[in-house]
């Protein structure tokens with residue numbers, strides 16, 4: 001598996017990580033295929049409640065070989081477990097998804113422990129609209145900007161493919177995720193009903 005070297009975006013000491021809407025994608029990903037990097041050794045956690053141990057986070061595209069790592073991550077959190085179903089999120093299901101969307105799915109890892117997946121985002125499109133699936137960051141690594149970085153990377157990859165709009169589904173009672181997506185600029189559509197139909201008996205309508 002190729003690794004991509006940390007070259008860009010080490011915030012100067014005393015500077016905070018950029019937030020959405022301030023050109024993050026351009027700052028972090030000016031040249032492809034160098035993927036996003038977060039270094040908390042360069043930008044020590046200052047805010048109350050932030051984790052203090054230093055990490056150096058990198059992103060890379062997801063491949064089928066990452067299945068066990070991302071499945072373990074999804075299973076580490078109730079909000080991701082409840083969004084999974086036994087067909088689409090099986091090894092074969094994810095492999096099929098990655099074949100159709102090989103360049104728009106990313107995972108995050110700490111360079112100090114590169115085999116452990118600490119964040120993942122799947123995005124795919126039909127040539128017109130993109131959908132985000134199963135964004136998840138390990139509970140031990142939250143509020144460090146990892147999900148924000150994953151979203152920026154995925155959006156950048158979708159733009160490269162000529163996609164102009166992306167949406168995601170979030171359980172109404174998932175307060176942290178709704179707060180997160182709001183911060184990323186994903187507006188809430190109140191004039192639509194989400195309707196679906198299962199085409200496979202193994203996938204209940206609600207999953």
Ligand SMILES: CC(C)(COP(=O)(O)OP(=O)(O)OC[C@H]1O[C@@H](n2cnc3c(N)ncnc32)[C@H](O)[C@@H]1OP(=O)(O)O)[C@@H](O)C(=O)NCCC(=O)NCCS
Nearest residue numbers: 079135136137142143144145146147148176177179180183
């Ligand atoms: C939602 C989730 C992916 C966020 O990951 P994260 O890496 O902690 O998010 P970030 O650190 O990038 O957060 C960016 C911003 O989003 C907002 N945000 C993130 N988590 C939040 C929370 N728990 N409460 C309120 N706002 C939150 C904040 O504005 C935050 O910026 P700040 O830390 O500077 O205040 C993570 O909580 C998670 O994996 N949850 C379980 C799975 C899930 O619900 N996935 C979403 C499915 S739609």
